[in-house]
Amino acid sequence: MSTNSNLTTMRRTVEQLKLEASVERIKVSQAATELQQYCLQNATKDALLVGVPTGSNPFREPRSCSIF
Amino acid sequence: MGEMEQLRKEAESLKDEITAARKAVQDATLQDTVSGTVVVSRVQLKTRKTLRGHLAKIYAMHWSTDSKLCVSASQDGKLIVWDSYTTNKVNAIPLKSSWVMTCSYAPSGNMVACGGLDNMCSIYNLKAKDGNVKVMRELAAHTGYLSCCRFLSDAEIITSSGDCTCVLWDIETGTQKTVFAGHTGDCMSLAVPLDFKTFISGACDFTAKLWDIREGQCRQTFSGHESDINAIAFFPNGNAVITGSDDATCKLYDLRADQELITYQDSSIMCGVTSIAPSLSGRLILAGYDDFNCNIWDSLKAERVGVLAGHDNRVSCIGVTADGMACCTGSWDSFLKIWN
Numbered sequence: 001m002s003t004n005s006n007l008t009t010m011r012r013t014v015e016q017l018k019l020e021a022s023v024e025r026i027k028v029s030q031a032a033t034e035l036q037q038y039c040l041q042n043a044t045k046d047a048l049l050v051g052v053p054t055g056s057n058p059f060r061e062p063r064s065c066s067i068f
Numbered sequence: 069m070g071e072m073e074q075l076r077k078e079a080e081s082l083k084d085e086i087t088a089a090r091k092a093v094q095d096a097t098l099q100d101t102v103s104g105t106v107v108v109s110r111v112q113l114k115t116r117k118t119l120r121g122h123l124a125k126i127y128a129m130h131w132s133t134d135s136k137l138c139v140s141a142s143q144d145g146k147l148i149v150w151d152s153y154t155t156n157k158v159n160a161i162p163l164k165s166s167w168v169m170t171c172s173y174a175p176s177g178n179m180v181a182c183g184g185l186d187n188m189c190s191i192y193n194l195k196a197k198d199g200n201v202k203v204m205r206e207l208a209a210h211t212g213y214l215s216c217c218r219f220l221s222d223a224e225i226i227t228s229s230g231d232c233t234c235v236l237w238d239i240e241t242g243t244q245k246t247v248f249a250g251h252t253g254d255c256m257s258l259a260v261p262l263d264f265k266t267f268i269s270g271a272c273d274f275t276a277k278l279w280d281i282r283e284g285q286c287r288q289t290f291s292g293h294e295s296d297i298n299a300i301a302f303f304p305n306g307n308a309v310i311t312g313s314d315d316a317t318c319k320l321y322d323l324r325a326d327q328e329l330i331t332y333q334d335s336s337i338m339c340g341v342t343s344i345a346p347s348l349s350g351r352l353i354l355a356g357y358d359d360f361n362c363n364i365w366d367s368l369k370a371e372r373v374g375v376l377a378g379h380d381n382r383v384s385c386i387g388v389t390a391d392g393m394a395c396c397t398g399s400w401d402s403f404l405k406i407w408n
Contacts, residue, residue, distance in 0.1 A: 010075040017082035029096035031325040042349035059116035
């Protein structure tokens with residue numbers, strides 16, 4: 001009967017909401033600071049942000065000959 | 069009827085509780101926190117390689133963990149594995165069904181997977197002894213299209229589907245280990261973090277959900293978008309999630325604060341976001357749009373700092389290499405472009 005399945009669905013929804021309500025939350029100030037810190041700490045390794053020297057760019061052909 | 073009304077009231081009260089709990093930790097905003105940081109200077113990436121070979125719209129691409137090989141899926145009925153350094157095609161795999169919507173490269177590099185309107189996820193072994201790439205498994209059980217798939221290992225893969233569920237599969241036996249139900253709209257996209265303990269999904273019910281893989285439960289639900297979420301990715305530190313939606317915006321949700329921290333939008337952008345990927349440090353967010361472009365956002369300052377213009381049709385997929393050296397865009401114009 002659709003009434004029974006609606007009831008079951010609603011019960012599940014309430015259980016799920018209880019679970020989600022119980023999540024432990026940290027302060028936004030802490031979350032934001034840590035996001036910012038992560039970005040700044042890893043900036044120098046981020047090729048799309050700081051660029052890649054031509055010689056070490058695997059997607060570019062070297063312009064000059066390398067002598068090994 | 070009594071219990072139904074009671075449950076409805078309880079549900080409303082729990083939703084209010086969640087809203088209040090989220091507000092209670094809002095002691096700052098991301099904007100305030102980064103007010104002392106300068107916006108990144110204009111990012112101008114150039115096309116370094118164009119991967120030509122597909123004969124129809126490209127719907128998906130995924131980088132191998134080696135940051136060199138990548139796989140792309142097109143409705144010309146082919147999966148192509150490319151060496152992005154040389155533009156050579158390593159494998160051109162003909163598919164049984166040409167209506168492919170997603171593809172994935174296993175972290176080991178041993179397999180690729182794809183699926184689409186056939187409602188199945190097909191796994192291909194790239195390292196068969198005889199050198200021929202064959203279907204290894206066909207994972208069938210979804211009752212809707214396969215929108216996304218991501219390997220956890222050579223033994224397990226997670227799929228998202230138009231049937232509103234995500235599924236964890238045992239590849240060896242071809243069976244469903246866990247069904248993740250809860251979305252009330254087509255699941256469009258999923259992403260797995262580096263620890264493989266959780267995954268996130270974005271759906272046509274306008275929400276993103278964080279799932280515990282072993283418990284099989286949804287832990288958190290994020291709302292705010294005003295239309296379908298088409299793309300989702302983890303911020304590189306695993307503590308936040310970025311989403312792209314048909315509502316023309318991208319959002320960043322923090323997992324530990326359990327809420328949206330910022331929206332990436334511009335009044336001049338009125339078309340849907342199809343794909344999204346963060347740069348290595350997370351400072352840049354690259355998002356593909358229906359208007360043929362890809363916008364680059366400063367993730368902290370929420371300002372547009374660059375554009376990748378070069379495709380002649382919708383950008384359907386985007387991916388940044390694990391080593392952060394380049395990003396790849398795939399388009400309905402049948403080409404893939406590598407940028408850095």
